[in-house]
Amino acid sequence: MHPDVEKLLFSRADIDNKVHELGSIISRDYAGQDLLMVGILKGAAVFMADLIRAISIDVSIDFMALSSYGASSKSTGVVRILKDLDKSIQNRHVLIVEDIVDTGLTLTYLLKILKARNPAGVRICTMLDKPSRRKADVPVDYNGFTIPDHFVVGYGLDYNEKYRNLPEIYVLKEEIYRSK
Ligand SMILES: O=P(O)(O)OC[C@H]1O[C@H](OP(=O)(O)OP(=O)(O)O)[C@H](O)[C@@H]1O
Numbered sequence: 001m002h003p004d005v006e007k008l009l010f011s012r013a014d015i016d017n018k019v020h021e022l023g024s025i026i027s028r029d030y031a032g033q034d035l036l037m038v039g040i041l042k043g044a045a046v047f048m049a050d051l052i053r054a055i056s057i058d059v060s061i062d063f064m065a066l067s068s069y070g071a072s073s074k075s076t077g078v079v080r081i082l083k084d085l086d087k088s089i090q091n092r093h094v095l096i097v098e099d100i101v102d103t104g105l106t107l108t109y110l111l112k113i114l115k116a117r118n119p120a121g122v123r124i125c126t127m128l129d130k131p132s133r134r135k136a137d138v139p140v141d142y143n144g145f146t147i148p149d150h151f152v153v154g155y156g157l158d159y160n161e162k163y164r165n166l167p168e169i170y171v172l173k174e175e176i177y178r179s180k
């Protein structure tokens, strides 16, 4: 285990099983539809790469990169689009892919932006859901695991851009993020 982590939360096998379960459900739900999966950089990149390979129907992919906007953004959830979608989503079925939903502010804002572009529908798929810290009620359609209020890293999730490469999901030692 990495010396900065407290404990293992989800192993490779836990993650693989869950990704395949989600992939089957999504493939069934979107059968016969024009599905566009949108990964939110950078955290969701690893989950996205696994999830699309667990999807058995035709699917297109794109990515967005968002950045918190100014000092007040932590409470308002206002985000700036650093990288937008390549094409119009009008009349398409959009599935947003996230690594974690925490306060829900980021997704609430993003949902508003994407719905204004007149897609056929927008749903949310997240690997992790941390409902205890929710500030905005965001509709999570597909969830991998619900977790308690711990700071987790690995499988794409970072702390100060570190630990994204860890293949499993861990709780970070408190002393690591308290010391900064
Ligand atoms: O529900 P919220 O409280 O809004 O938090 C969730 C957001 O925070 C994380 O992204 P982050 O801004 O850390 O960027 P990253 O994906 O590049 O690590 C995560 O990927 C979500 O996008």
Ligand SMILES: Nc1nc2[nH]cnc2c(=O)[nH]1
Pocket (backbone or CB within 6 Å): 100, 101, 102, 130, 150, 151, 152, 153, 157, 158, 159
């Ligand atoms: N890496 C990481 N990012 C988050 N953003 C919101 N909660 C978390 C978390 O537990 N870990």
